[in-house]
Amino acid sequence: MHKRKILLLATAIMLCLSCTRQEDHRELYQELKSADKMIFASMSITKTAAIDKSREFFGKxxxxxSYDTYMHAYIDMSALSEDDISFDDKAGTVHITLPPIVTEISGRDMELRKEYDNIGLFRDSIDARERAELKELANTSLKKELQDNKAFTSQLTDAAKHKARQYFESLFGEKGYSAVIDFKSLRNIHI
Known part of the structure; x- marks a missing residue:
């Protein structure tokens, strides 16, 4: 009878601990998912553009x-599903498949800096409308350059993956787990 009580008590404790671990896992998942956009790498890009409307008779x-813009590499944690995380409490491991690293350009509304000008005596200065048009053309050109030359995106994505792995290994390590981290593939790039 005494052994039976001990066995029942031990089973009840194991069930409680198991429920607590499951609740901890669910709470951790909710915490990760609520982070939404986690930026793991950024780079500053300076774009230069020129206006040349010189005429021999009227002058130069x-x-x-130039202006600065920024490219960020981030993970949209709101896309994380419960199926993307699996815990093995016995082995002390967690396997997480993170949403893909996505890149985006931000900071487009920065001020244009005048790097150089040579306006002839009989010519008008460059006005705000022309500067705005120039900036739009420069922005379109920058997007095309980044799409044609994947080196920037690739470098930024690799850096973000490395930092994300470090972050999640540390996060799960603090909770007593060894983490195996994978990434879902990116179907389209948001530039």
Whole structure:
């Protein structure tokens, strides 16, 4: 009878601990999912554009402007599903398949900096409308350059994957788990 009580008590304790671990797992999942957008790598990009409307008779009208923009590599944690995380409490491991690393350009509304100008005596200065048009053209050009040359995106994505692995290994390590981290593939790039 005494052994039976001990066995029942031990089973009840194991069930309680198991439920607690499951609740901890669910709570951790909710915490990760609520993070939404986690930026793991960024780079600053300076874009330069020029206006050259020179005419021999009226004189030169040349101006060079630049602006800074930023490219971020992030994980949209709201896309994480419960099936993407599996815990093995006995082995002390967790396997997580993270949403893909996505890149985006931000900071487009930065001010244009005048780098150079040579406006002839009989020519008008570059006005705000022309600068706005120049900036739009430069932005379109930058997007095309980034799409044609995947080196920037690839470098930023690799850095973000490395930092994300470090972050999640540390996060799960603090909770007593060894983490195996994979990433879902990216179907389209948001530039």
């Amino acid at each position: 009208r040349i101006a060079v402007y």
